[in-house]
Structures are given as structure tokens and as C-alpha cells.
Amino acid sequence: MQLEILFCDNHLLAVVKPALLPTQPTQEGGPSLEEYAKQWLRKQTGKEGAIFLHPIHRLDKAVSGIVLFARSSKALSRLNEAMREKRIYKTYYALIDGALSAQEGQLVHYLKHGDFRAEIVAGEKQGGKQAVLTYKVIETRRDKTLLEINLVTGRYHQIRAQLSAIGCPIVGDRKYGSSAYFAHQGVALHHRQMSFSHPVSKELITLSSQPIF
Numbered sequence: 001m002q003l004e005i006l007f008c009d010n011h012l013l014a015v016v017k018p019a020l021l022p023t024q025p026t027q028e029g030g031p032s033l034e035e036y037a038k039q040w041l042r043k044q045t046g047k048e049g050a051i052f053l054h055p056i057h058r059l060d061k062a063v064s065g066i067v068l069f070a071r072s073s074k075a076l077s078r079l080n081e082a083m084r085e086k087r088i089y090k091t092y093y094a095l096i097d098g099a100l101s102a103q104e105g106q107l108v109h110y111l112k113h114g115d116f117r118a119e120i121v122a123g124e125k126q127g128g129k130q131a132v133l134t135y136k137v138i139e140t141r142r143d144k145t146l147l148e149i150n151l152v153t154g155r156y157h158q159i160r161a162q163l164s165a166i167g168c169p170i171v172g173d174r175k176y177g178s179s180a181y182f183a184h185q186g187v188a189l190h191h192r193q194m195s196f197s198h199p200v201s202k203e204l205i206t207l208s209s210q211p212i213f
Contacts, residue, residue, distance in 0.1 A: 024058065096145050
């Protein structure tokens with residue numbers, strides 16, 4: 001597989017994940033982005049044996065876009081801390097069914113992790129955790145809308161579930177109610193941009209990847 005590499009040094013590796021490829025190995029077996037990335041590093045470094053490589057975050061199998069890996073334990077520890085403290089900024093693009101009444105806004109729901117999907121519930125008493133995102137309309141395409149989305153929280157299937165809850169599921173996302181045809185693999189959700197401070201040099205790193213939709 002030909003990987004799209006966005007950034008690589010002794011501490012980090014950033015790769016674009018195609019839709020339908022899991023971020024990490026699964027119990028069912030089969031290829032994963034992590035395994036392909038390790039193979040690429042072996043060829044680049046000539047190193048045999050185990051390769052240290054851990055994702056800082058994961059993308060759903062159906063979703064495409066940037067995945068950041070740590071190549072050292074120091075980078076992993078510091079970036080995990082930055083993630084917990086919300087000092088890593090991630091922007092997504094989503095193509096949705098329908099249109100929104102406002103050009104920008106915020107969505108707030110309570111999500112419960114169900115059977116391989118997120119369920120909207122009334123509140124914490126029903127086992128939900130608060131899910132918050134902000135959106136901005138980028139482009140209107142007949143009966144579809146392209147959104148820029150920033151996550152305030154990072155819940156399981158959050159973007160997919162929240163957009164479905166307001167009647168605007170992501171194009172191609174059958175699991176969350178979309179009946180719209182999507183010409184590409186997976187769903188029309190892409191991790192578009194990521195900004196963070198390098199865990200060692202402290203340099204501001206901004207990574208970008210264009211969606212195919």
C-alpha cells in the first residue's frame with residue numbers, strides 16, 4: 001500500500017488514513033494503518049525487529065484523514081498529556097444530507113456507547129456523556145452541505161451521531177441514517193487538519209489533508 005506521509009522525524013509520524021482501513025490491528029485480523037506505517041518505517045530506517053509506534057488518536061474505520069503516531073515513549077507520554085489537556089486541535093470536514101438553518105453553531109448532546117454505535121440519551125442519568133462540537137458551513141451543494149467541524153469533546157462516533165440527531169447524517173453513513181449515495185469508500189467524514197506543539201522541540205506543527213469529496 002502507498003502511504004501518504006505528512007510528517008516524519010525521530011519522534012513523530014503523521015499519515016493519511018484511507019477509509020475502510022482500521023487505525024490499529026483488530027481481533028478479526030487483516031491489514032491496518034499501524035502495520036503499514038511500521039512496514040514503511042522499516043524500509044526507511046533499515047531496522048529489523050520491533051518498531052515503536054503508537055497512535056495518539058484513532059479514526060473510525062469508515063472515516064479518512066490524518067492519524068498521528070508517536071515514535072518514542074517521550075513523545076507518546078507528552079502528546080497523551082496534551083490530548084487530555086485539549087492542547088491538540090483537530091478539524092474535520094463532513095459532507096451532510098440537507099442543510100442547516102445557521103451558517104455556524106454548536107451542537108450539544110449526551111451520548112452513550114451502545115453496540116458498535118453511539119446512542120443519544122437525555123442526560124448523565126441515562127448513562128450519557130456530554131458531547132460538544134462546533135460547525136461552520138463551507139459550501140452548499142444542492143441538497144448537501146459541506147461543514148468544517150471542531151470537536152470540543154472526543155466521544156465515540158460523536159460527529160456521526162450528533163449530525164444524525166439533527167436530521168443531517170453524513171453522506172454514505174448508513175449506520176446513522178444516511179440514504180444518500182456516496183461515490184467513494186466509507187463515509188464523507190475526513191480529519192482535515194491538526195495543530196499541536198511538537199513534544200520535544202516545542203515547534204508549532206500544523207498538518208493538513210484534503211478530502212476527496
